[in-house]
Amino acid sequence: MSGNADIYHEMIVEYSRHPSNYGKIENPDISYHDSNPLCGDSIDIFMKVQDNKVTDIKFQGRGCAICMSCTSVLTELVKGKAIDDVKKIQKDEILGELGLQNLQAVRIKCALLSLKVLKYGLYTYLAGKLKDANADALKAEASALY
Amino acid sequence: MSGNADIYHEMIVEYSRHPSNYGKIENPDISYHDSNPLCGDSIDIFMKVQDNKVTDIKFQGRGCAICMSCTSVLTELVKGKAIDDVKKIQKDEILGELGLQNLQAVRIKCALLSLKVLKYGLYTYLAGKLKDANADALKAEASALY
């Protein structure tokens, strides 16, 4: 039960007004949607994949500043990365980038919704299109996020 | 919340072992069954009616000493009476006869089950066979007993 006084620093406020990679990709290779049943935040992520690399990523949705900034940071991290590296992205990278390590429990879901959507999206792609037997680990990871 | 110390006097114990008018009547003019959902006590009352008089009454069933003695007293009261008089029998007559005026709330149902069965039985007979428009009062009385 830590305080939240320092959460809303400049960067977060900025991202909430001007999120990175906001928008839609036509004919994406991967697209996934999820929402947070508790607050109604909802995120769609779209990705283009070429040569096992995420060549483009965009997102759409409605969410709070925490959700928007974390999604922005996530998409920045993902863009241009090899899928194998994208698979490895952990929540601490995103939270750390934004100084949100001590976020209170009830807001952590806002922060991690997009990571969850990303991991489920990747899982669907790998398990479905590529019949990758190891994809299940991603699904488990995604569902364990919160 | 009165005590019950004096309930189980000789008369009640005696009735519980040797109830009055116990048994069945073949081809009764009135017969009715009910049970107490809380304790499982169950009573069937049978009556023969002639010239608007209850010429015979018998009962069968399982119940506690309170139930058995009250039913015994009730059948004794009813036997030979004109239906109009039977309709008027009130709970206090029965309870008074057995010294049960201060019976605790949860046991009152044991005491009054047979009166309830009697009144419903009469109601069914009067409303059904005789199309007696005033029978509804009996039904209301029966359902108000407890």
Added chain:
Amino acid sequence: MQTTFSVEHIRKDFPILQRRVRNDRPLVYLDNAATTQKPVQVINAISDFYTNHNSNIHRAVYALAEEATEAFEEVRDKVARFIGIKDRQEIVFVRGTTEAINLVAYAWGRQNIASGDIIMTTEYEHHSNIVPWQLLAKERGARLEYIGMDDQGTLILDHLDRYLQTGRVKLVTVSHMSNVLGTITDVDTIIKKCKNAGVRVLIDGAQSVPHMKVNVQELGCDFFAFSAHKMLGPTGVGVLWAKKELLEAMAPFHGGGDMIREVHKYETTWNDLPYKFEAGTPNIADVIGFSAAIDYLEKIGMDFVRKHEIELTKYALEKLSSIKGLKIYGTPDLSRRGGVISFNFADIHPHDLATIIDEDGVAIRSGHHCAQVLMERLDVAATSRASFYIYNTKDEIDVLVSSLNRAARVFKL
């Protein structure tokens, strides 16, 4: 009788209002539409039951069971009186409004809703009064339709008229007061229209019974539901009222102990009302705690409750309207709204707003308030909501306002 109670006095009965939260700030609790705080009288009633009288009820003859049964059944009488109902057998204890509505959907709905029938609700309902009917409509091949609302949050009853004319509407189910907009529904008119059309009406009173005098008998609806925890009572208790003839004709809902008359291997008969709908050990202690909550409300009087809330709401609407960029939903007509104010503040997401003002000890709700259909209608993802009760003060509204001003600075508005 002297009917002016001082809020100062009332506050003393609520120990939690002494709490300090976060950075040692005094708690300013403004989420009363979600659940209210409990006076010491209610807390003590529960403790006293467990300390002195605890027993299962209805079936045993020993002293404790007699005391517990008597205390429990007296609450049924009290509830009936409180909402103006004459027949105690029509009062069914459930967990809350949600269970009450589901009970009706299962036990009445599955018998009475057929393929092609229409169930009507409104755009500002709580999910509890939408989802059970979606489930029922799907099972029975029926349709769930909506009475729309205007931009001030008032229902457009023409929609109802139009659907009633189809002759296919079997049930109209509406909340007495919106938990988001505070709109007090014109249930009199709705019930009159439905009665004329021979259509059953369920009123979700979760937000009305706690905040104003309600006489259910006079309303003339068929079903009525509300929750104890929104009116000073414990969690885990709610009430379904329904007309006796309906309850009698309805199939049972849950099967189990207490709701039966005779159980045999292959056939079973049902207990009298209301027990037919109260299977299993009920939430005995909390029903008894609820009794103390009703006593408390009766002591201060529902007229005082309503008057106090109107005063607070008037004050809050004035103060909030003066904040630049703050948009308030619902009608400004105080005679037609309860003590609930939903708003959005510029482009600050309600979650962020709630988190920021929580730092100042202010507890408001943010999100969809279990009313996503309404959010879609308002075309917002979420709103912030402040909701008042008997212990709230104008000072607390001032704290809210200054905290909102701080949020504006954080978000550089």
Added chain:
Amino acid sequence: MQTTFSVEHIRKDFPILQRRVRNDRPLVYLDNAATTQKPVQVINAISDFYTNHNSNIHRAVYALAEEATEAFEEVRDKVARFIGIKDRQEIVFVRGTTEAINLVAYAWGRQNIASGDIIMTTEYEHHSNIVPWQLLAKERGARLEYIGMDDQGTLILDHLDRYLQTGRVKLVTVSHMSNVLGTITDVDTIIKKCKNAGVRVLIDGAQSVPHMKVNVQELGCDFFAFSAHKMLGPTGVGVLWAKKELLEAMAPFHGGGDMIREVHKYETTWNDLPYKFEAGTPNIADVIGFSAAIDYLEKIGMDFVRKHEIELTKYALEKLSSIKGLKIYGTPDLSRRGGVISFNFADIHPHDLATIIDEDGVAIRSGHHCAQVLMERLDVAATSRASFYIYNTKDEIDVLVSSLNRAARVFKL
């Protein structure tokens, strides 16, 4: 760890045990199978919640809501641990055993039981584990059949075998311990037989979890249900456990708040487990009170509980057997019975017996104990039942015995 607790010490935690009843007699509470008394730790946990942390849960971000949500969800972990379950998402909070079983009957049963199917239960079930299946069987055109028992109250598993051979059995639902006879059901064998036959098993643990160590994961059943109020916890809380794959495949039961993911006018998606089955405001305070009950039982240890009850039961069986005309039901094998003794005393009706010994402060249950099918099997209208828990003593059994002797004099036996 020192595992011997003194009952003297335990009794001090239960304020109600100081009560005097009727003619100023000390309370001798022997109706623990109906509901148990509550230690001060549980009473205080509930008071503390309302005094310091009360808030609705899950959806708000302010301090109180965070505290309440955390406290509530921790209980889920604790319950899972207590019954040996690994996945907290499989723990669904309900009102009690009755609601848990009805939930399965509605949400699983209506999807999985078809015309001609057979559901099997036993002759010694509580009505809660009979009536929901009668209702379901009637709705689906299925049959409810019974595993019989021998005169000592042990199930005749041949009956199960015979029905399993038909290939039509879809569910076997049995109580882990009979609330009348105390019989501990051989659930291991039943579950093994059912697993081999591909048949689902529900265990009614209302009488087992409070009185012995139960590891549900090891049992290998599909559904498991129990009530908090029978294990030192508050009324209004129970637990349904089910295998995740089953819960996931099941339709929701109640519709409403908290159980949804997204609600739209004409379509809705469901929340994750376990919330999909927890519609509406749950009984928050009492779930948190239940936590203190589990702590209490863990502190004294379930082995101590079982050992203490075996000792009391042994003593009581000896004493009661020596009373002329007193007939005891159930097995004399202490390893296969819990601390429940049902009996009849000559021709004294159990209600009369309970009333007479209540004068001496002794609280036992009389009646059908919500087991009328068993009463028919035993060919009695009712029985008397004494049932023990951690705070009962041999002295109390002596009071029971001398009170029974007084009853014999009253009835001139």
